[in-house]
Amino acid sequence: MRVLLKINDVIDVEVLQKIQDSFSDATGLAAVTVDYKGNPVTKYSNFSEFCNCVRKDSNNRDLCYQSDAHGGIESARSGKPAIYICHGGLVDVAVPIMVKGNYLGAIMAGQVKIPEDEMKKLPYGTSHELTDFTKHPEVLESYDKAWKTTLTQVKSAADLLYTIANYLVEKQMIHIMQEELHNKNIELMEEVKLRSEVEASLKEADLKALQAQINPHFLFNVLNTIGRLALLEGADKTQEMIYAFSDMMRYTLKKEKNNVVTLKEEMEHVQNYLSIQKMRLGNRLNYSVQIDEMAEDILCPFMTVQPFVENAIIHAVEPNAKGGRVEITADIQKDGALLKIIDDGKGISRDRIHKILDGTYEADGREKNTGIGINNANKRLMYYYGVDYGVEIQSEMEQGTEITIRIPRKSLVGRGL
Structure with missing residues (x-):
């Protein structure tokens, strides 16, 4: 039987202890609450001299x-109180504590003779053999002092205990459900807030600014490199660079009305960007781009x-005199x-990562533009796919640094695409 919760997850043990003590005082029966393994969760209430002696x-x-x-x-198993004979020969009662079909433990009562x-008429608790205490006269003497009652009274006490246990569980489960509902409402409010923030940031002007996010510093470097190549070399590399740059501009501009692309298109854009940076940085930049055909x-x-x-490129390659390596998969x-x-x-x-992702990182010039781009990309991923992504x-x-982006295979319809 699988246990998903513990008794103290659904019942306040201090309150249970007080109710258990009051029950014992009112009925004369001993009581204790145990977990599903039989280990006590509460203190013993009105335990008999015999049981205290045995448990030593x-x-x-x-x-x-x-x-x-x-x-x-x-x-x-029966869903109701069980009355049986314990291994010591006294009558005990077990009242189950159940939550959503899961058995968490029981309130035990009894330690009486009938x-x-x-x-x-009663079954045995573990086997048909009682424990032999003939070598322990003090135990046998305390057994004779055990309180005597009737089976009818034991059943009535069991029914009362069963009612109390059900009430405690139901009361606490209502409280837990209210907490879960409250937490879900908070999560929903956070998601609504996130959506509204992203929708505001994705207005037409903001989107066009994002699409044109190849900053002036980068354009200046491209033009400078093209000029040097044209002067010092033949036209092949210049042509290659111009083609790569043209493809990047075409990719940026043609998405003005369609904000969704395939991974193949996105990776081709990245490849063009890196090939231009490679011409500018030379041997200082090494890179690789690998995409599984099934993901294209x-x-x-x-x-x-x-x-x-x-x-x-800005933070890992350019500041290093020896350059660096970038891998995209x-x-x-x-x-x-x-x-x-x-x-x-x-x-x-870690502090800088947190500030970049939540949009509070303050930087100047080229670094600032890159930070904005990362924050926007992160927000759009959460907007389109949900807060579990990003x-x-x-x-x-x-x-070094490793960026991980999970793209689910799910429809983006209804997310503004």
């Missing part, structure tokens, strides 16, 4: 726990990857694709 011995105590566990499970003809047709928001690659998974952008730069501090950034100082 560890072996006998283990038998008591086993008897309680067995009685509790039997009550859980007439022999009524005893014969998966749709993703436009300009999802490029801001992170640009960030890697897109692997197919059961539910979509897994994108990674990895560099071997100096890394990013960007994960793992980085260690002097160890």
Whole structure:
């Protein structure tokens, strides 16, 4: 029987202890609450001299726990109180504590004698053999002092205990459900807030600004490099650079009315960007772009990857005199694709990562534009796919940075695409 919760998850143990003590005082029966293994959860209430004496011995105590566990499970199976004879020969009652079909434990009561003809009607708690206490006269003496009552009175006490247990569980479950509902309302409000923020940031002017997010510093470097190549070399590399740059501009401009692309298109755009940077930086930049063919047709928001690659160039490659390496991969998974952008730069501090992703990082010039691009990409991913998605950034100082983006294979219809 699988246990998903513990008794103290659904019932206040201090309150249970007070009710258990009052029940024992009112009925004369001993009581204790145990978990599904028979281990006590509350303190003993009105335990008999016999049971206290028996439980002083560890072996006998283990038998008591086993008897309680067995009685509790039997009550859980029947869904009502179980009345049985414990291994010590006294009558006990087990009242199950059940939550959504899961057995958490039981309230045990009893430790009494009833007439022999009524005893014969009851099952044994663990086996048909009672524990032999003939070598323990003090135990046998305390057994004779056990309180005597009738089976009818035991049943009435069991019904009362069952009513109390059900009330406590139902009361606490209502409280738990109210808390869950409150938490879900908070999550819904946060999601609505996130959607409204993204919708505001994705107005036409903001979107056009995002699409034109190839900053002036980058354009200046491109034009400078084209000029030097034209002067010092033949036309082949110049032509290659111009083609790559033209494809990037065409990719940016043609998405003005369609903000969704395939991963193949997005990666081709990144490849063009990197090839231009390679011509500018030469041997200081090494890179690789690998995309699983099975992932090429998966749709993703436009300009999802490029801001992170640009960030890697700015922070991992350019500041290093020896340059650096950038690796971009897109692997197919059961539910979509897994994108990674990895560099071997100096890394990013946790505080800076947090500020970049929540849009509070303040920087100047080119670095500021890149930070905005990363924040926008992260917000759009959460907007289109839900708050469980978005960007994960793992980085260690002097160890490089790894960006992880999960693109689910789900429809983007109704998300503004």
